[in-house]
Amino acid sequence: MVKESDFELVEEPVTALAEGQARVRNLMVAFEPAMRGWINEGESYLPPVGIGEVMRASAVGQVVESATPELEVGEIVTGMFGWQEYTLLDMRQPGMLGGANKLPPGATPEQALSVFGITGLTAYFGLLEIGQPKEGDVVLVSGAAGATGSVVAQIARIKGASKVVGIAGGPRKCRWLTETLGLDAAIDYKSEEVGRRIKEECPEGVDVFFDNVGGEILDSALVNMAQRGRIVLCGGISRYNEAEPSPGPRNYLELTVRRCRMEGFIVIDYFSRIPEAAADLAKWISEGKIVVETDVQEGIENVPRTFLRLFSGENLGKQLCRLAEASPAS
Amino acid sequence: MVKESDFELVEEPVTALAEGQARVRNLMVAFEPAMRGWINEGESYLPPVGIGEVMRASAVGQVVESATPELEVGEIVTGMFGWQEYTLLDMRQPGMLGGANKLPPGATPEQALSVFGITGLTAYFGLLEIGQPKEGDVVLVSGAAGATGSVVAQIARIKGASKVVGIAGGPRKCRWLTETLGLDAAIDYKSEEVGRRIKEECPEGVDVFFDNVGGEILDSALVNMAQRGRIVLCGGISRYNEAEPSPGPRNYLELTVRRCRMEGFIVIDYFSRIPEAAADLAKWISEGKIVVETDVQEGIENVPRTFLRLFSGENLGKQLCRLAEASPAS
Numbered sequence: 143m144v145k146e147s148d149f150e151l152v153e154e155p156v157t158a159l160a161e162g163q164a165r166v167r168n169l170m171v172a173f174e175p176a177m178r179g180w181i182n183e184g185e186s187y188l189p190p191v192g193i194g195e196v197m198r199a200s201a202v203g204q205v206v207e208s209a210t211p212e213l214e215v216g217e218i219v220t221g222m223f224g225w226q227e228y229t230l231l232d233m234r235q236p237g238m239l240g241g242a243n244k245l246p247p248g249a250t251p252e253q254a255l256s257v258f259g260i261t262g263l264t265a266y267f268g269l270l271e272i273g274q275p276k277e278g279d280v281v282l283v284s285g286a287a288g289a290t291g292s293v294v295a296q297i298a299r300i301k302g303a304s305k306v307v308g309i310a311g312g313p314r315k316c317r318w319l320t321e322t323l324g325l326d327a328a329i330d331y332k333s334e335e336v337g338r339r340i341k342e343e344c345p346e347g348v349d350v351f352f353d354n355v356g357g358e359i360l361d362s363a364l365v366n367m368a369q370r371g372r373i374v375l376c377g378g379i380s381r382y383n384e385a386e387p388s389p390g391p392r393n394y395l396e397l398t399v400r401r402c403r404m405e406g407f408i409v410i411d412y413f414s415r416i417p418e419a420a421a422d423l424a425k426w427i428s429e430g431k432i433v434v435e436t437d438v439q440e441g442i443e444n445v446p447r448t449f450l451r452l453f454s455g456e457n458l459g460k461q462l463c464r465l466a467e468a469s470p471a472s
Numbered sequence: 473m474v475k476e477s478d479f480e481l482v483e484e485p486v487t488a489l490a491e492g493q494a495r496v497r498n499l500m501v502a503f504e505p506a507m508r509g510w511i512n513e514g515e516s517y518l519p520p521v522g523i524g525e526v527m528r529a530s531a532v533g534q535v536v537e538s539a540t541p542e543l544e545v546g547e548i549v550t551g552m553f554g555w556q557e558y559t560l561l562d563m564r565q566p567g568m569l570g571g572a573n574k575l576p577p578g579a580t581p582e583q584a585l586s587v588f589g590i591t592g593l594t595a596y597f598g599l600l601e602i603g604q605p606k607e608g609d610v611v612l613v614s615g616a617a618g619a620t621g622s623v624v625a626q627i628a629r630i631k632g633a634s635k636v637v638g639i640a641g642g643p644r645k646c647r648w649l650t651e652t653l654g655l656d657a658a659i660d661y662k663s664e665e666v667g668r669r670i671k672e673e674c675p676e677g678v679d680v681f682f683d684n685v686g687g688e689i690l691d692s693a694l695v696n697m698a699q700r701g702r703i704v705l706c707g708g709i710s711r712y713n714e715a716e717p718s719p720g721p722r723n724y725l726e727l728t729v730r731r732c733r734m735e736g737f738i739v740i741d742y743f744s745r746i747p748e749a750a751a752d753l754a755k756w757i758s759e760g761k762i763v764v765e766t767d768v769q770e771g772i773e774n775v776p777r778t779f780l781r782l783f784s785g786e787n788l789g790k791q792l793c794r795l796a797e798a799s800p801a802s
Contacts, residue, residue: 186729187729356724375728376728378725381725388722389720390722392717395708395711397705398708398736399517403735404724404727404735405733406733
């Protein structure tokens, strides 16, 4: 299990800007379960963050110094600025995750980092491209009160699902899913028998299961899939802190009997299509069809502790930490 | 584990034919690992075979009596005739698995039950429809010396795979894969470290893994998949005789990191497309591109024992049992 003491807050001198560089003061950083994987050793879809390096993270910041025509002082931008108060950007060598991008028109930093950020895009492309929901489908989402799951559930509804069921931990989250987001049902994995409840809520089977959790919840879903169902493997937060992988889904051969597909994806593959997703998401937000919830903690010294909230399940909606207020100069 | 004493050989009087019926004398029965699932209790893609019922099985038989214009005495036909010497067919109510079909032109009973039968069709549709191999792909097959796996490996080669690697048990089967079928490499799971050997043979990763086995072999393949690889879940013979499902693939989250798809299928969904498959297979056989191997045992009393050969891995190629010779009247 990752812990606060795995991270260290260090001060470093601020260096002068070279041509093409700019300095951003970070206003808010965002947290995703996938970041847990980035601090494991070994090959993955991104190189691991090495010991002593700044932790990689999405953030929103304000340009405070600029030696590039692309960025103006005072501008609010978003990018992989990491866990730090100030980030030095080099617009000539933006790196594989891009340099700095403007926020979608009218978007707050909270929205830029949640529904328009990694988790919202993950929900959008994962559900639509991998899950391929059809009108009338029954859609089940685990981690449904999280930043990705909550957007998945709402997009499923927009796309005409006949029933959307969310799995979350605790009565507060479950109530939020049904009362605020308007899901048809919520299953509390902390107090309910998940398999029995899925069967009860989805007697004809689940057409699309969007899984953020893995473990027992995935196994319970596998035996309740409809014929030709699709399981979107977004991740497995129940497993990210294990030193050795625990047993996998013992019911995986249900995929054969039920002619199902289980497929993984990485949202960075869809970055070229962000404008399309952002346009849809902005429309749905303006129409009140997508509700965005955030959990905002405060202060650079609280950043590691805020990361841990993802794994203890304290957060409802997108987990964020505010480092500074935007200067009015913007 | 299924055992011989789970089956009983009983004699029953032969009843007179009603209008629309015919009697077939079974010449040869075929065995598939999936049959193990048919004698489990509970819902699946076919109703279970009940206690006291004739075991369901594909067979080739000769019509010995007919009260239907569709079948002529002496004709050789194939269908789900079961483990019995004589089968009463009702052409007016052929049931969900069809009545009796003619053999493909020029096909022997052995070919009709192997490459043109359930296992050959499973190989054809599973590889081409689910695996979707592209020219230059690296293809890995488990259970590669079995009736399905051996046809999969040969079709992969025909379709332009850059490398075809088979996993099988023991030096005899592995030698057969490389020397007779012309595979690029064979991995002996009984004496070699499968994961290390896959990595060695497929350093760029596996594009298509056709899995007949499951268990540790599936886990070893998961960590060696190429980006956007496809795992065809044909079955899991390593698990069919377990009372409780053993742990699933602990490495299943590799599907996410590697953007892979794992998908199951049931060959009966493709029965309407049999003519297309049979034409391709017949062409490849006539061109010498597909070698068909069978293991033929003898006698109705040996049928249950022959079934067990699938699970002990004694068979190389299609497991069959001959019950009678065709009458020369045909």
